[in-house]
Amino acid sequence: MHSLLSLTSANLKSFSRDRAAMFWTLAFPLVFILLFGAIFSGGTSRFTVGWVDGDGSSSSKALKSNPALTDVFTLQAYAGDDEAIAAMKQGDVRAVLVIPQGFEAAVKSAGTVQGGAALPITVYTDPSNQQVSGIITGIVASLVGGFNQAASGRLPVLSLETQAVQSQAITAVAYLVPSILAMALMQLGLFSAIPIVEQRESLILKRIAATPIKRRTFIAANVITRLLIGLIQAVVILAVAQVVFGITLLGNPVVFAGIVVLGALTFIALGYVVASFAPTEDAASQMVSILQFPLMFLSGIFFALESLPQFLRGVAAFMPLTYLGDALRQVMVGGTPFVPLGVGAGILGVWLVGCFLISARFFRWQ
Numbered sequence: 001m002h003s004l005l006s007l008t009s010a011n012l013k014s015f016s017r018d019r020a021a022m023f024w025t026l027a028f029p030l031v032f033i034l035l036f037g038a039i040f041s042g043g044t045s046r047f048t049v050g051w052v053d054g055d056g057s058s059s060s061k062a063l064k065s066n067p068a069l070t071d072v073f074t075l076q077a078y079a080g081d082d083e084a085i086a087a088m089k090q091g092d093v094r095a096v097l098v099i100p101q102g103f104e105a106a107v108k109s110a111g112t113v114q115g116g117a118a119l120p121i122t123v124y125t126d127p128s129n130q131q132v133s134g135i136i137t138g139i140v141a142s143l144v145g146g147f148n149q150a151a152s153g154r155l156p157v158l159s160l161e162t163q164a165v166q167s168q169a170i171t172a173v174a175y176l177v178p179s180i181l182a183m184a185l186m187q188l189g190l191f192s193a194i195p196i197v198e199q200r201e202s203l204i205l206k207r208i209a210a211t212p213i214k215r216r217t218f219i220a221a222n223v224i225t226r227l228l229i230g231l232i233q234a235v236v237i238l239a240v241a242q243v244v245f246g247i248t249l250l251g252n253p254v255v256f257a258g259i260v261v262l263g264a265l266t267f268i269a270l271g272y273v274v275a276s277f278a279p280t281e282d283a284a285s286q287m288v289s290i291l292q293f294p295l296m297f298l299s300g301i302f303f304a305l306e307s308l309p310q311f312l313r314g315v316a317a318f319m320p321l322t323y324l325g326d327a328l329r330q331v332m333v334g335g336t337p338f339v340p341l342g343v344g345a346g347i348l349g350v351w352l353v354g355c356f357l358i359s360a361r362f363f364r365w366q
Helices: 002-017 019-040 058-064 081-089 103-108 130-149 172-190 193-201 204-209 215-245 253-277 281-298 310-316 320-333 341-362
Strands: 047-053 073-078 095-099 119-125 158-164
Touching (some): 047 081, 047 130, 058 103, 073 095, 081 095, 081 119, 095 130, 103 119, 119 130, 130 158, 172 253, 172 281, 172 320, 193 204
Parallel strands (some): 047 073, 119 158
Antiparallel strands (some): 095 119
């Protein structure tokens, strides 16, 4: 029994001294609990939706103030379909709801003996973001169904018609592919910190600093290597998406390549920031893990930003992965933007310059 207790005590001491094991066993599950708890306990999602009132009647105005819409949608009025759709393509609204002329007459005819063709309520959605489109379409469909129930079993008075803002058919996989590429570029850059810290711990960086090789040449070689890997990742992901799922690049290939390069450089620079402050390889690994999971789950690449609590949306608006994923989605599948492409590229550029300056100031060779 004494031997058993002694060995158990020794194992517990060994485990408690292994910081990496402690993190992955105890802290990592807590990160997930707190992260997903914050995401899924944020209350009702809100979406900014364009509102086009083609009827201009008291019934359509009453519909605009219906709690079924106002509790979920922030309705932005537009004069016509074209203006609202243009705003949607600029990222000002997530969808467009069009109330056609004759809405009031159709509503007042509910439950009468004579019936006719159901009046279509049109919803313009972004097929590249099926999560958001599905939620918005479902809410409007429920509202249309409520009006039709007033017909007391007779012909429906309203119908739901959905229209895509793009001519190409977009699948859920098409939305996922840019997200996967953004995640891959993020991990490529962040994990560049670990071998750098390992080389510093083993005194390789100290020895290199004593050779005729210039330090900037060594750093440039590492950055170029990671950048080439990032470009290869992009080509491979695009090739697999096209061969397996029939997804083609809708945007300009040069712009796409530029976004990939900018995104890769931004996260490589962030990786060097981690390397600048991580004292050991284990610490670098833990810092990277702590960074990557909030980046993945709060940046809108897998969850719609509207599903987040309001305070987390502010966090998402600060994250570089939010803008990389959004830019790739715009270029690759023509998705409606979170911000215009130029703005997103500019924010990534700010992150790149900021991380470069921080790492240049605090990076240590030994």
